[in-house]
Amino acid sequence: MNLEALRMRLSALDRQLVSLIAERQALSRQVAEVKRSAGRGTRDFKRERDVIMQAREAATSLDVSPALVESVMRLLIRGSLTAQERLRVAAGGRGNGRTALVIGGHGKMGRWFSDFLTSQGYGVTVADPNPEASSNPQAHAYIADWREHSLDVDLIVVATPLKIANEVLLELAQRRPRGTIFDLGSLKTPLRQGIQALQSAGCQATSVHPMFGPDTELLSGRHVIFIDLGCQAAIDEAQALFASTMAERIVMSLDEHDRLIAYVLGLSHALNIAFFTALAGSGEAAPRLAQLSSTTYDAQVEVAGKVAAESPELYFEIQSLNDYGRESLQALRAAVEQLWSAVSTNDAARFARLMQRGREYLAGRVREA
């Protein structure tokens, strides 16, 4: 058979594969329905393991790489979970007849949240000075300035950049709206004033930090943090929005949040910024490096590339506005200093101790992917 004929056979097989995937997805939606009426959760880790083991066995008997088949199965299960989670959120119908205002709803997380609320049946109004950028213009009502809104809604989500969010919370506190109010800030200490004003005004307020980016489709394995501001009704209301998702929900205090975020976001961003700054400053070496690769280097470059593409304004806020931010940046300096002194004094034992300590620390916290 010539190349052309072989490629035609491959294309025909690919079409069959795609229609089998469609059939699998349709079946998995039926499974979702059955599990929901039986009151069972969406994710079933034991079943996933069985599905993967069966596929690996079948691969072995057909002389196909079990690793290849396992990765395909994992993608398919992920596809099932995404579709099933969406169905559940929609069927949860929390928003039926309820209304929400998303201030800053045309920003990245604002758009994610507006769509999330719409999928639950909320009537969503987006307030944003930028008229463009709606992900779904038919689905949401739009107003440029939230100050012109009556605020007579069940839910107000503040999704503006951090610098503006504090002002918005202060102004909201003055108007004392009836609905539940929360912001989506990556840091909470810069919002302390606004949050306290909401508390003293007797508003039903909490503060939420979705620990995922705006491109996230599946919430399994993701975390959402809720800040306890002393109003349990607000926490319940905000948590209920995620009840039909697979996201893990965590409640903590405002200070604990920022202390932890200084490491989770602050340190990991800082490390990547240091990495690409060092590479970019490596002069002659930089273009040559692009032609080489190693597993660790490639993985690190991929993460660093994502960090470099993020908003400098947001990333600067995360470094500079956190009351606890200096602590993690200093920890990074101290760590580089320890590495430097082990290497520059040719102290192999000290270097090995650094590696050993890291291995022990990481072994204690590795989770299943």
Ligand SMILES: O=C(O)C(=O)C[C@]1(C(=O)O)C=C[C@@H](O)C=C1
């Ligand atoms: O068997 C189920 O319960 C499914 O929902 C299907 C499926 C799959 O795609 O195979 C998807 C998610 C579950 O966690 C386990 C398996």
